[in-house]
Amino acid sequence: MFEFFNQPEVIKVIVTFGSMLLFFVGLFGLLTRKHIIKIFISIAIMESAVFLIFIGLTFKLDFIAPILDSVNVEASTMNDPIPHAMILTAIVIGMAVLALGVSFAIEYFKLTGKTDIDEMNEMRH
Amino acid sequence: MSVKKISLKRELPTTTLSGFALSGLLVLTILNILLQNMPSKIQTAGDALLKLNATEGVANAVTTVVVFFRGFDTLGEIAVLFIASLGIGLMLHSNSRCNIKSESNFMLQTASKLLFPIIILFGIYVMIYGHLSPGGGFQGGVIIASAVLLLLISHKAFEVPHSVIVALETFAGVSYVLIGLIGLLVLDIFLGNFLPHDISQMGLLLSGGIIPLIYIIVGIKVGSEMSMIVQNLIKRDHDV
Numbered sequence: 001m002f003e004f005f006n007q008p009e010v011i012k013v014i015v016t017f018g019s020m021l022l023f024f025v026g027l028f029g030l031l032t033r034k035h036i037i038k039i040f041i042s043i044a045i046m047e048s049a050v051f052l053i054f055i056g057l058t059f060k061l062d063f064i065a066p067i068l069d070s071v072n073v074e075a076s077t078m079n080d081p082i083p084h085a086m087i088l089t090a091i092v093i094g095m096a097v098l099a100l101g102v103s104f105a106i107e108y109f110k111l112t113g114k115t116d117i118d119e120m121n122e123m124r125h
Numbered sequence: 126m127s128v129k130k131i132s133l134k135r136e137l138p139t140t141t142l143s144g145f146a147l148s149g150l151l152v153l154t155i156l157n158i159l160l161q162n163m164p165s166k167i168q169t170a171g172d173a174l175l176k177l178n179a180t181e182g183v184a185n186a187v188t189t190v191v192v193f194f195r196g197f198d199t200l201g202e203i204a205v206l207f208i209a210s211l212g213i214g215l216m217l218h219s220n221s222r223c224n225i226k227s228e229s230n231f232m233l234q235t236a237s238k239l240l241f242p243i244i245i246l247f248g249i250y251v252m253i254y255g256h257l258s259p260g261g262g263f264q265g266g267v268i269i270a271s272a273v274l275l276l277l278i279s280h281k282a283f284e285v286p287h288s289v290i291v292a293l294e295t296f297a298g299v300s301y302v303l304i305g306l307i308g309l310l311v312l313d314i315f316l317g318n319f320l321p322h323d324i325s326q327m328g329l330l331l332s333g334g335i336i337p338l339i340y341i342i343v344g345i346k347v348g349s350e351m352s353m354i355v356q357n358l359i360k361r362d363h364d365v
Contacts (some may be wrong), residue, residue: 012157013157016153016154016156016157017153020149020150020153023149024142024145024146024149027142027145028142031138031141031142032138053153057156057157058171065259066171066175066178066185066186066187067184067185067186067257067258067259068178068179068184068185068186068327069184069327069328078175078186080171080172081171081174081175081178081186081187081189081190082170082171082174082190083171084187084190085187085190085191085195088187088191088261088263089191089195089198089199089202091263092202092206092263092347093202093205093206096205096206096209096210097209099209099213099354099358100209100212100213100216102358103212103213103216103217103357103358104216106216106217106358107216107217
């Protein structure tokens with residue numbers, strides 16, 4: 001019964017709509033939540049949707065991982081290594097930015113005791 | 126008694142959300158159509174790099190792309206990670222910390238002591254074999270940082286000495302740039318592969334010239350920086 005899902009078009013549609021769904025889950029959280037840590041988590045969810053669509057759209061079913069050896073030196077049956085490398089970079093940068101943002105939020109909470117973004121109005125005078 | 130009328134539109138910005146959803150749907154559909162109608166014989170950058178990959182004698186093509194073809198970008202990425210770590214250290218460096226650690230029980234303490242060397246060993250394996258198998262410096266460094274995190278949450282007194290992290294980070298950053306400069310001197314290319322990288326050696330541990338060396342350096346740097354980040358985020362005050 002799972003042969004249906006092995007068609008390349010079906011895989012592409014699942015990847016596209018699934019990551020779009022995940023992206024909009026993150027966007028919904030970003031727009032509607034007020035807690036600052038929840039907003040950072042929403043941004044992380046949106047990031048993971050972008051990672052998924054990059055990897056998923058270049059995924060081909062019968063192709064192997066881009067690791068050469070004495071048997072598999074034919075490059076035409078290998079997956080594209082560039083999205084993997086780009087997403088490796090993006091994951092690390094996303095993690096660093098998330099950690100920096102959370103540390104800002106922690107320091108702000110220690111100074112003022114607020115986590116709601118509607119109450120962050122120290123600069124508004 | 127007056128019932129306060131709550132507008133649903135105020136709670137959920139439905140118009141904005143549906144607008145976003147529709148535009149995103151359109152963009153993704155067009156992207157999907159474009160990608161599906163691409164001729165299959167088209168020469169992508171990845172195919173060209175896969176053909177070039179064998180000349181460096183490294184089995185894992187992703188490693189070659191990250192460390193060799195995009196080696197300069199990886200240097201910048203390491204710099205970004207360093208700046209983020211520095212920012213977290215500056216932000217959370219204060220004497221008035223609240224205690225977010227609680228007492229862990231005996232089982233957790235013993236198990237984490239037992240698991241710590243095994244996780245470190247696995248991280249070093251992933252790091253060293255990054256040019257032969259899936260894995261590499263970033264992944265191995267994060268695994269090592271997870272071992273440090275395990276000890277941090279189970280032992281209240283545990284702390285990675287700051288001097289050790291500073292020494293490791295400095296060593297890794299300086300040797301990355303030095304390897305690049307030696308390549309510039311020997312081959313007139315920054316990060317040129319000046320060590321022997323014969324294709325017949327492909328698949329062996331000692332193959333690929335400078336690529337495994339650079340990935341080990343990246344692993345040391347990422348491991349120490351991530352350990353510093355988790356330690357800064359979890360550390361409590363000394364005199365509490």
